[in-house]
Amino acid sequence: MxxxxxxxxxxxxxxxxxxxxxxxxxxxxxxxxxxxxxxxxxxxxxxxxxxxxxxxxxxxxxxxxxxxxxxxxxxxxxxxxxERPVEPAVRLLRRSDPEAELVMADSVGLALLVVMEALxxxxxxxxxxxxxxxxxxxxxxxxxxxxxxxxxxxxxxxxxxxxxxxEADAGDRLRRFRAVDAFMQAARDGEFATLLSMLDPEATYRPDEAARLLGAGTEMFGARAIAEAFSGAGQWTQAVLLNGDVGVVLAPRGKLRLVLTVSFKGDRIAAIEAFAEPERLAAVELRLP
Missing domain, CATH: 1.20.140.160 (PhyR, sigma-like (SL) domain)
Structure with a gap:
């Protein structure tokens, strides 16, 4: 040498x-x-x-x-x-050690990472x-x-x-992120009561045509209908920062298939939109805090 x-x-x-x-x-x-x-x-x-x-x-x-x-x-x-690929690979979702990611994020402060997205x-x-x-x-x-x-x-x-x-704005976004993460974990675990408690009574769910063809369900109204549909579902999903806000992706083996945008009313989820059109998938910027 x-x-x-x-x-x-x-x-x-x-x-x-x-x-x-x-x-x-x-x-x-x-x-x-x-x-x-x-x-x-x-x-x-x-x-x-x-x-x-x-x-x-x-x-x-x-x-x-x-x-x-x-x-x-x-x-x-x-x-x-x-000019973008129609089937984007989600490299940012490749987390070989989720526990290490969480430890690192906690050591930095998720709020700071969220705020710095604006720079x-x-x-x-x-x-x-x-x-x-x-x-x-x-x-x-x-x-x-x-x-x-x-x-x-x-x-x-x-x-x-x-x-x-x-910190108030960052903290609010962090609370939403953690709420969405908890919602999807409850979905995967089939915890119907938890899902119901996290949804606004008049919550809505709307998928686009590509999402429906992918098996993401049909339009739904009301917390109970949405909780019933999500209970036991959600495999391969993960909460992310979606264009700077909070959302969920379905990305089996790192291939992006479906995105959920989530809106809140107070502390409860009020609206979920699912989309899988390739052009829309290619247009989003996904980040893991």
Whole structure:
């Protein structure tokens, strides 16, 4: 091995830190693991003989990888529908270790991850590196291709946006997420009484034609009818952030088949819409908090 080549052992010393950085930027453990692996591939090819602060250098490498991923998400949201795949694979739902994902999310704070969804890629990177990892603006600036002064202003703007969006709004979205997650767990477990208690008495369920053909049922009105239909169902489903709000996806083996949007009236679910049209599926941005 060349003297300037980074060994796997030296990289592993910093893996936990790099994963923490990537997770806070991306909000997905599987994506964070992919970003760290990509950082390792890039680092292993580089000459590190002149690197004095390996941890800082690797942080820069993984940050660039994360920035590319965040920009890719944004560009996918802006692509015309006819340029998107009609059967999207849901890579963000690939969670090899759900317990590890939950532990990581709890350590960061789900509320913070939800709020940061509103930030642009550059804002998110500057905020995470400076405010959460105390990286100097002079080190962040080359990553985002800005001056240190401009980078500081970007981070300050991101900080204000996080603060102004407010814990109340994030907390409300988190409560909705947890309620939807609990609703689908009750559905899978066949807990009819729990389902009934979580639904508004005048709740509605409306599937599109593709969802009906997929076996997602027909239009229903009233909490009892919906609770009866959902009781014992819900396999392969998972609660997600759907275009920044809360929803449910059916994605067996990572292939997106059905999306449920969920609306609330107070603390209860008031409306569920199911859709499976390929064009609509391709247009949504799915995130796991």
């Amino acid at each position: 060349d003297e300037g080549t980074l060994s796997a052992e030296r990289f592993e010393e910093h893996r936990a830190h790099l994963r923490a950085v990537a997770y806070r930027m991306l909000g997905s453990l599987s994506e964070a693991e992919d970003a760290v692996q990509e950082a390792w591939i890039k680092a292993a090819r580089a000459d590190v003989s002149g690197v004095e602060n390996l941890r800082g250098w690797l942080t820069t490498v993984v940050s660039r990888v994360c920035l590319d991923l965040l920009r890719s998400r944004k560009s996918r949201r802006e692509d015309p529908l006819d 642009s890629p550059v804002e998110r990177l500057a905020f995470v590196l400076h405010d959460l990892f105390a990286v100097p603006f002079a080190d962040i600036a080359p990553i985002v291709d800005r001056s240190p002064e401009t980078t500081q202003r970007i981070a300050s703007r991101a900080r204000r946006r996080v603060r102004d969006q407010g």
